[in-house]
Each structure stands twice: as structure tokens, then as C-alpha cells.
Amino acid sequence: MNKAYEVTFSPFRSFTREEWSKLEEHPMFPVSDIDLTKLQALNEPLTLKEVEDIYIPLIRLLQIHLTHYRNLHNERDQFFSNKSKPIPYIIGIAGSVAVGKSTTARVLQKLLSMTPEQPKVELITTDGFLYSNDELQKRGLLNKKGFPESYDAKQLLAFLASVKSGRDIFEIPVYSHLYYDVIKGQMQIIERPDILIVEGINVLQVSPGKKIRKRVFVSDFFDFSIYVDASEKDLREWYIERFKKLQQTAFQDPDSYFHQYASYSEKKLLKFANEVWDEINLPNLLQNILPTRFRADLILEKGECHFVRGVRIRKI
Template sequence: MNKSTYDVTFSPFRSFNREEWKKLEEHPKFPISDIDFQGLRSLNEPLTIGEINDIYIPMISLLQIHFTHYRQLHNERDQFFKNSSHRLPYIIGIAGSVAVGKSTTARVLQKLLSMLPEKPKVELITTDGFLYPNAELERRNLFNKKGFPESYDAKRLLAFLAGVKSGREELEIPVYSHLSYDIIPNEVQRIERPDILIVEGINVLQVSLDKKPKRKVFVSDFFDFSIYVDASEKNIREWYLERFKKLQKTAFFNPDSYFHRYASYSENDLMAFANQIWEEINEPNLIQNILPTRFRADLILEKGECHFVRSIRIRKI
């Protein structure tokens, strides 16, 4: 076989550096000044007008193309089948490591998509709500593997997504508290037939959440578009440790915080504890479960230092 068949320049993705990407779409009339940046950014993660203009506005324009064609396809299928049906939500999945900035990306996309001329109803959920409660994790001897695939109620998550794509008018999901580090009993988030649903979570692109080889349906099967937020392991670890230090000075001081006991730790002791969590839980989960799903995404945001995106990969069609 010809050697060129294996040429590494052939890839299922198109790659753009930041300068190339930001030139793809000029959108001067987009109401950037109306955006509350403070409400969108996560702790220890910068979010600037430059990042919105250079990275997110072209991404929104691309997603708008996909969303518009999704709606057109629905209408054409109705014409073909000679009936009228409710349009199902367009689902966008967002994956990536702990501390990489998935939550900020998800909130920014939710805000910008809702500001499109069509004014779509955009809902956002995180898969944290589908973690087993701490008591159940303890019972299953999984508490120290929280965030690993087996720590999620995969059956419930898949049932929720199946309900969304079946046209259910209203669905409920559990609510997770980062303060108590647990599911909040008897509290739910209601989802009522959005136009677009964003599903954010570290494991959403995996082919199995519970390691059952017989499982035929996976979370990503319900996605219409998927995004992976990527960065070097070195940077992610630094961001995680920096966030841990900031949390000690903020959330940990709350007596209701699960981590309140660490509020009085010296910096050395705190960093030793944070590094232990990273090395025993987050790093193995990243290497074994999260990172291998990167190339299953339709779009990969590659971050450099300080959380700013330096390049983008788009799956070819």
C-alpha cells in the first residue's frame, strides 16, 4: 500500500489557530455589551470581551448553521411524512476535565445562543445531578472514585435524555450542591421542552458510564453536536490547585461547606491535600476515562495558559 495512505496530515478534523478562527465571522451587531461577564465566568477563570469576540462569536455562528439545518430537516421530514410534529430539542454536549473550564464554556454558549435573532429557549444541565448521593457512593465503595463513570446513575441519565428526545413536555433532574458536595434531597431542576439543551459533564462523550459491556445506548447518542474543552495536563493541574486555594478563602469558610474543615489549613497542608486528590482521583480519571473521548467530539477547544483558547479543531463533514 502506498506510504502516503498513512500520511499524518490526513485528519477527520480541520484545525484553526486563534487568528484564523476569529476571522471566520464578523458579528459587529451582536450585543456583547449586554452580557454580564461576572455571572458567566467560573472561579479563577478569566473571561474577556476578546475571548467572546475571537472564540465564541464564530462558534455561535457555526452552531447557528447546524441549528438552522436541524430545524429545516424537521420541517422537510414533516412534509415527507405528511404530518405535523413537535420539533425536538437540539442537544449540545460539552466534555472535558475537572478545572478545564467546561462550566464557563457552557454558560457562555447558553447566553449567546439565547441572544440569536430566533430567541431560542436554551436550557443548561450538568451531569453532576446524576451522581449517586454520597450515602449510595459509600455503600458501593465508590466515594473515592466520585466523578468516575461508575459513580453516575447512568440509567437515570439515559432515561432523561431519552425523554428529551422523545418529546416529553416536562422532565425533572436531581440537583447537585458543590457546597455540600452531595445531591440535594427533594430538590429538582425542571426542563420544559427547550429549543436547545446543553449537557455539560466530564464523562458525557464516553461510550459507557457504568462499564456494562451489554449496554447499547450511550449518552453521546443523544447529542446533535459535541464539544471537548482541552488543555495540557500540566495546565489543568495548575488551574485545579489555584482554584483550590481560592476556594479555601471563599466557599470553605462557609460552615455548611463539605470542605469547611480545610479552611484553617496552612497553604502547605492545603496544597498537599489538593495534590493528593489530583493524583488519586482527578488525574487517573482524566487519563483513563476523559481524555480518550476527546476525538469523539465535533469541536475541540484547545486552551493555552491562563485559560485562553489558542486553537480549534472542527470535525469535517
């Protein structure tokens, strides 16, 4: 094993990319038929090799966990002599801005839905649970958007509690990256999934704020959690590159919240993007996101170009 992944008495087993890829050498999925362009986010390259080397073994691992989850449900029904409906299995995905969480979430959603059981897999992001821009402005938090205190934690916890309580239909707010705000009156409908993927930068956070005292946290509802990790250097580079790409695309839309930056010179744009990273995203990463990394069940360690170089899995 690569010495870089050797940790004495670590609660995690560590694998190099090569070691991890060999765990499932004969995938049952027709991966070559998958349109990868529909799964990858802006400026986040995704290749067939990445799916085969990283995500197929991960799906196999999740299948093991899901099988035990279903068996436990059935055995409990037998013990209580009471037939009940299975409760959705929830997978949480955390990580920094620009690390590629959304691509990971969509790949998992697609591949899990293709497993032999053909489960219904839904995906939500916690962006919909951000306070509206008006509310953030009132609270003096507009420049702290994405920090734990900028989310309506009460609403998010109520939603997850409902999922784990067995409700059939849920409505959650929808967030627009174009308008940079929650869309009033628009809701995403979730109808009793077999698997629910919850993606967000702070989903493993256990301290929602100094003035808020809670005994229940978002991660308490997760059956399996994944942290997508990368160096601060790579994260900054990916964020800047994405910002440049957005200037050429989404920012050109007159309705975009960021349309004012569409005409910026490259020098001015880079200066602004670096300021946003240094003043908002980096502090949030260091103070709130990164400290939650080792709370995850599995860590995907990315290297250059968003490709995973190693995997850590919590021992059991």
C-alpha cells in the first residue's frame, strides 16, 4: 500500500485509486450507454474510466449496506409481528464549494437506479433550505451565504424527520443558481423514494451556531455519508475556473443575479473571484466544512482535474 495512505490506528481503511478500482473489476452496469454529459456539472470532467474505477466499486459497497438495511427491516418486522413499509435509505454527500459534490450525487443517483432492484432514487440539495436573500439581508448574513447559520435548519430537519417517519409525499423549496435565491412558490415534489441522496456543503455539520441549541442534526438522519475532499489549492483553482466559465455562459443571461460581472475584464473578474474565495468560501471551508470530513463513512480524495486518487472507508 502507498505509504501516503498508511495511518496507524486510523478508524479508516485507506485505498489508493488502483487498489479501489480492483474491488469490482466486472461491473454489471451498461456504463457505456450512460450519457455522462447529463451527470457532470460545469467544469467538472467525468470520464467512463472514472465511473468504472471509482463509482462502480462504490455502488457495490452501497449495495452491501442497502442489502443489510433491507434485511434488518424485514427481521424487525418478523420480531414485532408487524408488516411495515420500508423507510427510505438516506445518503449524505458533503464537501467544499467547487469540489464536485453535485457530479458525485448525480452519478450515484444514476448508477443506484440501475442496480438489479431498480430502486427509486431521489436527489435533493440543501440549497433549497437556504434563507431567502431578503431574509439573509435582514439577518446580516448575505455575505455568509453557505455558512451553517444561513440555512433554515429547522425546516431541513423537519423534512428529514418526515422522510424517516414514513410519510409518502414531501415538498421542499427550490433554489435557483440563476437568480441566486430560493424561488418563491416553487417546490420540488418527492414521492416516497427507496433511496434519498442529500447533497450540501454543511450536511455533516453538528454546530449550527453559537446562539442555537439543538440536540438533533442533519447527519443524524443519514444511513451512509460521503465527504468529497480535495486540497485547498485545487479547490481554489477549480472555483476560479468555474467562475470564468460562468462568465462566458450563465452570467450572460440578463436575468442572472451575476449579470453585472459579464462585462468584467479577465483581470477584474479574477480579482473579484479570488476575493470571494478568500473572504467567504475559504473561511467557511476551514471553519465549518473541513472539520466535518472525518465524520463521514467514506471519503473520496480528489487530485488534479477532479479525478479521485484515493478512498478512505470507515472501519466496522
